[in-house]
Amino acid sequence: MVRCWRSKRASERMTLCVLMRTGFRTHETIWGRRRPYDRFSNMNESPSAIGTALSMIATLDADLFEIVLLSLQVSLGAVAIASIIALPLGALIALQRFPGRRAVVILLNAMMGLPPVVVGLMVYVLLSRAGPLGSMGLLFTPTAMVIAQSIIVLPIIAALSRQTIADLHEEYGEYLRSLGCTPMQSIATLLWDGRFRLLTAIMAGFGRAIAEVGAVIIVGGNIQHSTRVMTTTIALETSKGNLALALGLGVMLLTLALGINAAALVISDTARRRYG
Amino acid sequence: MADGAPHTEAREYEQRDSIAKHPLLPLVARGVDFGINGQRIIDDVSFWIGSSGRTVILGPNGAGKSVMLRLCHGLLKPTRGEIRWGDMSVADAREQQAMTSQKPVLLRRTVNDNLLHVLRVKGVPLGERQALVDAALEQAGLTDLGGRHARDLSGGQQQRLAIARAFVLKPKVLLLDEPTANLDPAAVRGVEELIGAIGAAGTKILMTTHDIAQAKRLAADVMFLNQGRLLEHAPAMEFFSSPKDPVAARFLAGELPA
Amino acid sequence: MRSKTNSSPTTFTRLVAALVLGVLAIASAALGEPRSIIVASTTSTQNSGLFAWLLPQFTAETGIDVQVVAVGTGQAIRIATNGDADLLLVHHEASERKFVSDGLGLARHPIMHNDFVLVGPVADAAGVRGMSEITVALRRIAESEQIFVSRGDDSGTHKKELEIWGASGFDPRPASGSWYREAGSGMGATLNTTSAMGGYTLSDRASWVSFGNKGDMEILLEGDPPLNNPYAAIVVNPERHPHVRVREAQAFVDWLTSARGQAAIAAFRVDGQQLFFPDVVPDGR
Numbered sequence: 046m047v048r049c050w051r052s053k054r055a056s057e058r059m060t061l062c063v064l065m066r067t068g069f070r071t072h073e074t075i076w077g078r079r080r081p082y083d084r085f086s087n088m089n090e091s092p093s094a095i096g097t098a099l100s101m102i103a104t105l106d107a108d109l110f111e112i113v114l115l116s117l118q119v120s121l122g123a124v125a126i127a128s129i130i131a132l133p134l135g136a137l138i139a140l141q142r143f144p145g146r147r148a149v150v151i152l153l154n155a156m157m158g159l160p161p162v163v164v165g166l167m168v169y170v171l172l173s174r175a176g177p178l179g180s181m182g183l184l185f186t187p188t189a190m191v192i193a194q195s196i197i198v199l200p201i202i203a204a205l206s207r208q209t210i211a212d213l214h215e216e217y218g219e220y221l222r223s224l225g226c227t228p229m230q231s232i233a234t235l236l237w238d239g240r241f242r243l244l245t246a247i248m249a250g251f252g253r254a255i256a257e258v259g260a261v262i263i264v265g266g267n268i269q270h271s272t273r274v275m276t277t278t279i280a281l282e283t284s285k286g287n288l289a290l291a292l293g294l295g296v297m298l299l300t301l302a303l304g305i306n307a308a309a310l311v312i313s314d315t316a317r318r319r320y321g
Numbered sequence: 322m323a324d325g326a327p328h329t330e331a332r333e334y335e336q337r338d339s340i341a342k343h344p345l346l347p348l349v350a351r352g353v354d355f356g357i358n359g360q361r362i363i364d365d366v367s368f369w370i371g372s373s374g375r376t377v378i379l380g381p382n383g384a385g386k387s388v389m390l391r392l393c394h395g396l397l398k399p400t401r402g403e404i405r406w407g408d409m410s411v412a413d414a415r416e417q418q419a420m421t422s423q424k425p426v427l428l429r430r431t432v433n434d435n436l437l438h439v440l441r442v443k444g445v446p447l448g449e450r451q452a453l454v455d456a457a458l459e460q461a462g463l464t465d466l467g468g469r470h471a472r473d474l475s476g477g478q479q480q481r482l483a484i485a486r487a488f489v490l491k492p493k494v495l496l497l498d499e500p501t502a503n504l505d506p507a508a509v510r511g512v513e514e515l516i517g518a519i520g521a522a523g524t525k526i527l528m529t530t531h532d533i534a535q536a537k538r539l540a541a542d543v544m545f546l547n548q549g550r551l552l553e554h555a556p557a558m559e560f561f562s563s564p565k566d567p568v569a570a571r572f573l574a575g576e577l578p579a
Numbered sequence: 580m581r582s583k584t585n586s587s588p589t590t591f592t593r594l595v596a597a598l599v600l601g602v603l604a605i606a607s608a609a610l611g612e613p614r615s616i617i618v619a620s621t622t623s624t625q626n627s628g629l630f631a632w633l634l635p636q637f638t639a640e641t642g643i644d645v646q647v648v649a650v651g652t653g654q655a656i657r658i659a660t661n662g663d664a665d666l667l668l669v670h671h672e673a674s675e676r677k678f679v680s681d682g683l684g685l686a687r688h689p690i691m692h693n694d695f696v697l698v699g700p701v702a703d704a705a706g707v708r709g710m711s712e713i714t715v716a717l718r719r720i721a722e723s724e725q726i727f728v729s730r731g732d733d734s735g736t737h738k739k740e741l742e743i744w745g746a747s748g749f750d751p752r753p754a755s756g757s758w759y760r761e762a763g764s765g766m767g768a769t770l771n772t773t774s775a776m777g778g779y780t781l782s783d784r785a786s787w788v789s790f791g792n793k794g795d796m797e798i799l800l801e802g803d804p805p806l807n808n809p810y811a812a813i814v815v816n817p818e819r820h821p822h823v824r825v826r827e828a829q830a831f832v833d834w835l836t837s838a839r840g841q842a843a844i845a846a847f848r849v850d851g852q853q854l855f856f857p858d859v860v861p862d863g864r
Binding site for chain 1 (some may be wrong): 618622626630646647649661662663678697750764765766767768770771772789790791792793799820
Binding site (some may be wrong): 216217218219222223224225226230234238 | 388394396415416418419422426428429430441442443541
C-alpha cells in the first residue's frame with residue numbers, strides 16, 4: 046500500500062494524528078503493490094454496495110479515511126466561507142430596498158442551479174498559471190476546491206437565508222425601526238435570532254458541496270493524497286470498472302450526508318421548539 | 322367639529338396644566354390623514370398635547386388607534402398633514418422615544434439579553450449595561466427571571482419585559498399599543514402598576530386601549546377615536562363624567578362594541 | 580445571569596469554530612511545500628496503479644512529493660502549456676515533439692512503452708479475432724457496422740486510434756452516432772460504455788488489464804507494430820513558466836530513466852502481468 050511515505054502536508058498530518066489516536070495500525074505491506082482499497086476491489090463477484098461500504102468502514106482503510114476527511118474539510122470550509130458572505134448578503138437583500146433588487150433576487154435564484162462544471166471551469170481559468178490569479182499557485186490544491194465549492198454554494202445559502210430573514214423581519218421589523226437600528230445592527234440581530242433556521246440553509250449548501258464532483262475534479266485534479274475526495278474517488282473507481290467499490294463509496298457518502306443533515310435538523314428543531 | 326373643537330379644548334386643558342417642561346412637548350398634529358390602497362384609516366386628525374401626564378387614545382376596535390400611535394412614532398408617514406414633537410420632527414424625536422406593540426416583539430433570547438440588545442444598539446458602554454438591566458428588571462418585577470428565555474414567560478411577564486426594555490434607557494416618551502390586550506386581570510394589574518410608576522417618574526406616556534375601565538384608571542387626558550376621526554380630546558375627569566361627543570357617550574355607555 | 584439558554588449559542592459557536600478551524604487547516608495544507616511537483620499524466624499510468632507503485636519508492640529516496648493529475652494526453656498537454664504542471668508524462672510522440680519544438684518543454688525523455696489492444700465481445704460478430712493487422716480489423720468492423728466506441732476526448736489513445744483509421748483509409752467520422760460512438764471520456768469510462776454496448780474499442784493494455792468490469796469482453800487483436808505505445812517525460816520550460824520546479828522535476832525524470840527507476844517499472848505487475856516495458860534500460864537491470 047502506498048500510504049506509508051512521509052508527508053508534510055497539514056491535512057495528512059491531521060489524518061495521521063487521528064489515526065494514531067484511534068490506535069490505527071498502518072498497512073502491513075509497506076512497499077506492497079496493492080492499489081488503494083484493493084482489498085475491496087475483488088468484491089466485483091458479489092457487488093453488494095452496502096456490504097462493500099460496511100466492510101470499508103469496518104476496516105477503516107487509511108486512504109479512505111484521508112479521502113473522507115478531505116471531503117469534509119473542503120466542503121465544510123467552502124460552506125463556512127460561503128456562509129460568512131452569503132448570510133449577511135441574504136439578509137441585506139431581504140431588508141434593503143434598492144434599485145435592481147428584484148433582478149438580484151432572480152439572479153441569485155438562477156445561480157442556485159449553476160452547474161458545478163461551469164464553476165469549476167471558471168475557477169480553473171482564474172487560477173491557472175496562465176490565468177489572472179496564476180501566480181498564487183492554487184490550482185490543484187484543496188484551496189482551489191474550497192474556492193470553487195464556495196462559489197457553488199454561496200447563491201444557495203444566500204437565497205435561502207434571504208427568505209428566512211425576510212420572514213423573521215416581518216416580525217422584528219417594527220421593533221428594530223422603533224429602536225433606530227442601523228441596517229448593520231438589524232442584520233446582526235436577525236442573523237443571530239434566526240441562527241437555527243439559517244442552519245437549514247447552510248445544510249442545503251453543505252449537501253450540494255459534499256455531493257459535487259464536476260468542479261472539484263477540474264480544479265483539484267483528483268490527486269491522490271492531495272486533492273482526492275469522495276466524489277472524485279467514486280468517479281475514478283467507476284472509470285476503473287470497480288463498480289461495487291464505487292457504489293460502496295456512494296453509500297458512504299450518502300450515509301455521511303444523511304448523518305450530518307439529521308444532526309443539523311435535530312439541533313435546529315430542538316432549538317426552534319425551545320426558542321421559537 | 323373634529324378639526325376645531327378638540328384642538329381648542331386641548332389648548333384650554335393645557336393652559337390649566339402647570340407641568341409643561343418637557344423637551345418633546347407639545348405634541349402637535351395638524352390635519353393628519355393616513356390611507357392604504359385608497360382606504361382612509363386616519364381622517365383629518367388634529368390635536369395638541371402639552372401635558373407630560375398619561376394620554377390615552379381610546380376607541381373601539383378598528384378606530385385607527387394603533388395607526389395613530391405609529392404615526393406619532395414615525396413608523397408610518399401621514400399621507401397628508403404634519404406631526405411635530407416640540408420643535409422636532411417625528412423622525413428626530415424617535416431617538417428619545419420607545420414603543421411597545423400589542424403582541425410584544427421579544428427577541429429569541431433570554432430576558433437579560435433582550436434588555437442588553439437595546440443597550441448594545443444604543444451604544445451604552447459595556448461596563449454600564451448590567452446595572453441598567455438590573456434596574457429595569459427590578460422595576461418590572463422580573464429580577465429572578467433574567468436567565469429565562471423571553472418566550473417562556475407568561476403573557477403578563479412578556480408585556481412587562483417589553484415595557485421594561487422600552488424604558489431601560491429612560492426615554493422621554495413611551496408609546497404603548499394596547500399593553501394589556503388578552504391578559505388576565507392579575508397580569509393587567511401588574512402591567513398597569515408598571516405604567517403608573519414610569520409615568521410618575523416624569524416620562525410622557527401615550528397609549529392606546531379599547532378598555533374603558535383601564536382608561537379611567539390610567540388616563541390624565543383622553544383622545545376618543547372612532548372610524549379614523551378624533552371625536553373628542555379632553556381631561557379624563559371631564560371626558561368620563563360628561564362626554565361632549567354623542568358617539569363617545571354611546572361608547573362609554575357600552576352601546577358600541579369595544 | 581448566564582443559564583441554560585447559553586447551551587445553544589455555545590453549540591452554535593462551537594460549530595462555527597469547527598468550520599473556521601477546518602478552513603484554516605485547508606489553508607495551511609495549501610501552502611505548497613517546496614519539495615513537491617505536479618505531474619500532468621494520463622489515466623493509463625494512474626489507473627493501472629503504476630504511479631502508486633513508483634512514487635513511494637521515488638519519494639523515499641529523494642524526499643520529493645509527486646502529485647499526479649491524471650487526464651487525457653491532450654488535456655495534460657494543455658495543463659502543462661498553461662504552466663499548471665512541472666512535468667508532462669504522456670504517450671503521443673507527435674504531440675510531445677511539437678510541445679518541445681514550440682518551446683513549451685525542455686528535452687523529451689523516452690521512459691517506457693506498452694501497447695494498445697483491440698478489445699471486443701467474445702462473440703466477435705465482426706470476426707476480427709486472429710487478424711494480425713489492426714488497420715484491416717478496423718475496416719472489417721466498419722464494414723460490418725459493428726459498434727466501435729471511440730474515446731473521442733483528444734487523448735493519446737484517441738489520437739492513436741485516429742491515426743490507425745487514417746492508415747486504414749476509412750473515415751469513420753460520417754458514421755458518428757450510428758455504429759461509431761464517440762464517448763468523450765476517459766479509458767475506463769469508455770471501457771464501461773463498450774462493455775454495456777457489446778462493442779469494440781481500442782485500449783492501452785495497462786488500462787485494460789487493470790479494468791475491473793470486463794464483462795464478456797476480451798482482447799481480439801494485439802501485437803501489430805502500429806499498436807506500440809511509447810511514454811515519454813518532458814520538463815515544462817521554465818523560461819515560459821518561471822515557477823516550474825525544474826530541479827525536482829528533472830530529478831524525477833532522472834530517477835525514472837535510471838537503472839533503479841527502470842527496474843521498478845519493469846517489476847510492476849497487475850494480475851502477474853507486466854504492463855510497462857522500460858525503454859532506457861530495456862532488460863530492467
